[in-house]
Structures are given as C-alpha cells and as structure tokens.
Amino acid sequence: MRIAGRLCGLALLLSLSGCAPISDRVVLLPGPDGRSGAVLVSTGQEEKVLSEAYADARVAGGRVSMQKTSAGMVRDDYGALLAMQPARPRLFVVHFDAGTSRLTPASRALLAGIRSELATLPAGEAVVIGHTDRVGAVDANDRLSLQRAALVRDLLVSAGIAPAAIAVVGRGERAPAVVTADEVAEARNRRVEIKLR
Secondary structure (H helix, E strand, O other): OHHHHHHHHHHHHHHHHHHOOOEEEEEOOOOOOOOOOOEEEEOOOOEEEEOOOOEEEEEEOOEEEEEEOOHHHHHHHHHHHHHOOOOOOEEEEEEEOOOOOOEOHHHHHHHHHHHHHHHHOOOOOEEEEEOOOOOOOHHHHHHHHHHHHHHHHHHHHHOOOOHHHEEEEEOOOOOOOOOOOOOOOOHHHOEEEEEEO
16 A cells, blocks of 8 residues: 555656646846847747847747846846856956067056956966067067066966966967057057956
C-alpha cells in the first residue's frame, strides 16, 4: 500500500509539472546612458521586437506576450542577479608630447585619479593601449606606442597595481582617434587608452 501511495504521489507530481508551461522571460534593460537597443524574441511561430527600456516579453507555448515592466520590478525580481554582474569597464585617455613617451601635464594629473580608481575595483584589471599620430615611420610608431603603454603600466605598478593585472598593447598609428593623412601631427592621436575593469 505504501508503494502504491508513493507511486500515486509521484504520478500526481509528474502530471502537475507536465501541465505547468515552460516559459522564458526577456526584459530589455537600459544602458548607463538610459538608452536601449533592441532585441528580437522569436519562438519559430511568432516574433516580437523589444525596443524600449523595460519592455518585457514572456514566451510560453510558442507564443510571445508583451508587456512593460519597471526599474523597481526588475530590481525586485532580479536584484540579486544584477548585483553579481562585473563592473562596467571604464575608459581613460592620457596624451603625450609629440614624438615622445612624455605625458602632457594635464595627463600626469589625470593619471593620479586613474590609479586611485583602479585600486577601488574588485578585480583591478587594466588594459593599456598605446597609440601615435601618423608622423614618422610605421615601425618607429609601433615602438613608440608600446613605449607609451609600458610607461603607463609602470606608473600603475608603482601605485600598487599588480603587474599581472595589466595587459599592454601598442597599436602604433593603426587606430587613430582622429583620422588624418600621413605625416600629419595630431595631438589627440598621441595617446594611451586605459581600460579598467
């Protein structure tokens, strides 16, 4: 009798779980600037586009139902999950005097703030990418961009950041902030980008 009772209970549980529709939920969140992109939700039978912040699509039984949610409801439903996201990368740019790996005075001041901000990040990782303008030979600019990135890395290490937490890349004149013709000096291209995460 006990076995029959357990089997009936198991059958009831399985039949009830078989009745519950399996559903998915998609909520479009805004970015840091408040804007949002768009997401296509498709079941194979039906498609809906989410294009406004907090648009909410629920998928069940091959159908997509749309509604609007709010920041508060997302916080209530997914607050713990959202809290586990890593911090968004932060980008800083420092500039250099022409043809050198010497920081401009304004960039030296900015670097102190960058070091203190990097120290507050949980993972404390940095990607340091050196760049040049288009004055000079390509191979010389490759070396100069790497020297600039290495200088910034050394300054971050001297502030207590672990060397293993800093990746260094030299891009030379290949990724300009401002596109110019060859042999044109452009101060905004003589830079190092520091991406903190």
